[in-house]
Amino acid sequence: MWDIRDIITNIGILDIIDITIVAYAFYKLYTLIKETRAEQLVKGIIVLLVATKASELLQLHVINWILINTMTVGLIALLIVFQPELRRALEYIGRTKFIIRSNTDFENENIDKSIEEIVEALYSLSRQKIGALIVIERETGLNDIIQTGTILEAKITRQLLINIFIPNTPLHDGAIVIKDSKIKAAGCFLPLTENKNLNKELGTRHRAGIGISEKSDCISLMVSEENGYISMAKNGKLYRNITKEYIKDLLTKILKQESENKGIFKKGGLFK
Numbered sequence: 664m665w666d667i668r669d670i671i672t673n674i675g676i677l678d679i680i681d682i683t684i685v686a687y688a689f690y691k692l693y694t695l696i697k698e699t700r701a702e703q704l705v706k707g708i709i710v711l712l713v714a715t716k717a718s719e720l721l722q723l724h725v726i727n728w729i730l731i732n733t734m735t736v737g738l739i740a741l742l743i744v745f746q747p748e749l750r751r752a753l754e755y756i757g758r759t760k761f762i763i764r765s766n767t768d769f770e771n772e773n774i775d776k777s778i779e780e781i782v783e784a785l786y787s788l789s790r791q792k793i794g795a796l797i798v799i800e801r802e803t804g805l806n807d808i809i810q811t812g813t814i815l816e817a818k819i820t821r822q823l824l825i826n827i828f829i830p831n832t833p834l835h836d837g838a839i840v841i842k843d844s845k846i847k848a849a850g851c852f853l854p855l856t857e858n859k860n861l862n863k864e865l866g867t868r869h870r871a872g873i874g875i876s877e878k879s880d881c882i883s884l885m886v887s888e889e890n891g892y893i894s895m896a897k898n899g900k901l902y903r904n905i906t907k908e909y910i911k912d913l914l915t916k917i918l919k920q921e922s923e924n925k926g927i928f929k930k931g932g933l934f935k
Contacts, residue, residue, distance in 0.1 A: 711737075774843055775798035777819045781841070784824035785886060785893055786907055794888030795828040796868050798853070799914075800842040809840050812851030819846055819855045828886075838871065838883075854878060858899070865901075872896040882917070884910070 698846045711734060718727040781797065798805065813834060817823055819841065827834050827849050837850035853871035862872065872883030876896040883896040892904040895913075 670921060708737075729736055731883075743766045757801070766778040767801040774918050775915070777841075777844055778911060778918070779868075780819045780821045781824065781884070781910050782907060782914070784821040785884060785910070787821065787825055788886045789891040789893050792888055792891040793825075793828050793830065793886065794868055795824075795884075796838040796853070796872055797824070797884040798838050798840045798851070798872070798875055799882045799884070800847075801882065801917075803881065805840055805842065805875075805879060805881060808838075808851050808853060808875065809848045812840065812848035814836055814848050815846050819844065838875075861901070868894075869894060869901065873899060873901055882914070892913070 688888070711730060715727065715730040715734065718730060756834055769842065781799075785795065785797070798808070824839065826832070827839060829835060834849040838853050839849045840847045840851050854874040855867065855870045856874040856877055858873065858877075861873070866887075866889075869885050869887075872885045872894070873896045875881055876883050877899040880898070885894045885896070886892075893910065894901055894903045895910060896902075
């Protein structure tokens with residue numbers, strides 16, 4: 664008890680800063696792996712650590728030897744198994760920039776107009792039960808995805824968005840990528856999700872929308888050609904049959920927050 668009191672009384676400002684940084688780092692790490700397969704793997708690692716210590720205390724030498732060697736080899740295996748999560752963490756760090764933005768009012772007006780055009784196009788396609796897939800780039804670059812399609816560099820309008828997805832037109836089969844307040848490309852190919860727990864009724868369009876959201880921080884918007892439902896994928900999670908008001912408010916909140924987030928650590932947004 665005296666040792667704990669002695670430690671507390673000798674804590675300085677730098678120690679508090681040190682503890683705060685470590686706590687924040689662990690919190691961000693938890694948010695990155697939350698509700699992903701990595702969360703279950705972390706639980707498994709904790710069980711192995713407890714089992715290793717227990718086998719040592721109980722003098723179960725064979726089991727202890729096996730567990731220790733498993734943990735040693737497992738460090739290399741973890742780099743392979745956690746590759747998607749490690750990539751996401753490094754991309755998160757890499758997205759932090761020292762940039763001060765200006766002309767915020769103009770940017771917000773641009774965002775409002777673009778969101779209005781996207782949402783109106785989605786619900787027009789929904790009424791007609793025309794399948795569609797729109798990917799909105801945020802901070803993680805999608806140039807590799809853009810290069811798989813046809814470059815357009817076009818202004819965002821509901822008429823163009825609708826026309827692209829009309830069946831039997833050259834660019835209807837694939838995804839549209841929106842970047843820098845423009846329709847960058849159409850007919851793009853996306854990676855499919857490897858999540859095996861998804862509803863079997865979901866088709867390739869939804870699996871592609873989820874797949875790209877797992878590998879970047881983009882927002883994917885899908886229209887089902889079977890029932891006209893509009894869905895959204897973000898951070899590997901699928902939100903189905905969402906309302907017009909919900910999607911408009913959510914896009915406005917996310918994209919404006921990125922645009923208006925001023926400070927030392929400034930993040931680039933969708934409409935740069």
